[in-house]
Amino acid sequence: MTSEQSDDDIFIDSTISKTHRFFPPSSPKPITTKRNHEASHDTISPLIRQIKSASLSIGENGENERTVHNRRRPSVLDEKALREADTETVREQRIDAISRSYQDILQSIGEDPSRQGLLKTAKRAAEALVFFTKGYEQSIRDVVSDAIFDEECENMVVVKEIDMYSLCEHHMVPFFGKVSVGYLPNKRVLGLSKIARIVEVFSRRLQVQERLTRQIAEAIAEAIEPRGVAVIIECLHMCMIMRGAQKVNSRTTTSAMLGEFREDPKTREEFLTLGRIKPF
Missing domain, CATH: 1.10.286.10 (GTP cyclohydrolase I, N-terminal domain)
Structure with a gap:
């Protein structure tokens, strides 16, 4: 049975404030890969185009503010870390x-x-x-720039059960859990440790789990332009356990599926099997 996923599962509001009294603006650094990758500026892979063109639904009165914001969202790789320039x-x-x-x-x-x-x-x-x-001290571009390699690999790559810790941006109390990441290479691969580093950079910020899931998927998609990226995160949220609902056994699972993982049910099912997170 083919399962349909809506764009709302992945693309949500992200923090837009980029100013800080300690943070001077600077230019983004270019990514250098291990090969001469000659491509026109007008050439955009289908997966990147999918990310760039995604938007939320249009309201009764036309395009709402959230729709416009998502369509204009800049590259994840070009987002500056708020404390990157700190001495x-x-x-x-x-x-x-x-x-x-x-x-x-x-x-x-x-x-x-x-x-x-x-x-x-x-x-x-x-x-x-x-x-x-x-995580505010390092940009994703710095993390991945020296770890992109040419490789004729077509098989799915899965790094599963990566430990992660973050702070809920609503209450500034912890949420923590496991992350599984998979991608389908397109003649380039990313150093395995860098996948864990991407998770670390995004999670060590004030976050919501939904945005964290999407950011990890988009960063990998933009870095190596694979045929598809999939991310699953399962977490315990202290804001639900220590206060509020106080549901001790509740867990929150989020997923982001891009490219072939969204379009092909069999590919998605293979990842969900390989990347399954064990109870913790």
Whole structure:
């Protein structure tokens, strides 16, 4: 039985703010591959065209703002990391500023930041938050640029059960789980460790699982232009477990299917079998 998937499963709103007081603008860096890849600027692979042209449904009064935003979304590879240009001095300034904020938070919840157990808590928490969001310090272009190789491989490549940790952007509490990634090469392959690195860069930011899934798939699609990309993520969300609904056993699964994985049910089924995530 052929299953139909809507574009809403993959393409959702993404964060659009690109400004930060510590972050100066700079030009994107070119990707260098291991071969001379001569192609016209007008040549776009069907998979990349699928990504670029995807948009949400049109409302009763014509194109809504979300539709226009998605059609104009820039390349994932060209998105700048918010803290990419940070120096050690800027990093320390960030930690100091966050530490002062944590001091205020401790006081606001009725605690005494000067008591023995909390003397260094504000700074420790600030350093931890900077680490938890270290994905803002590196762009995807930097990660993949030296790990694209020519290879006459037509078989499916699957890297499964990659551990991931992130912070929910709605409550800034953790969600964590496993990621399985598959792609069908088109005369180029990506270093296996770089797939895990792509997951790490995107997950170590304030995120929602739906956007994280789509970003991983699009980054691989744009980097090596394969015949298809598939991503499955299964996570536990502390915002559902520790607060709110408090459903301890709930898990959230999201998927993104591009190219042949979306179009061919047999290819999709093969990935879902190979990339199945075991209970954790």
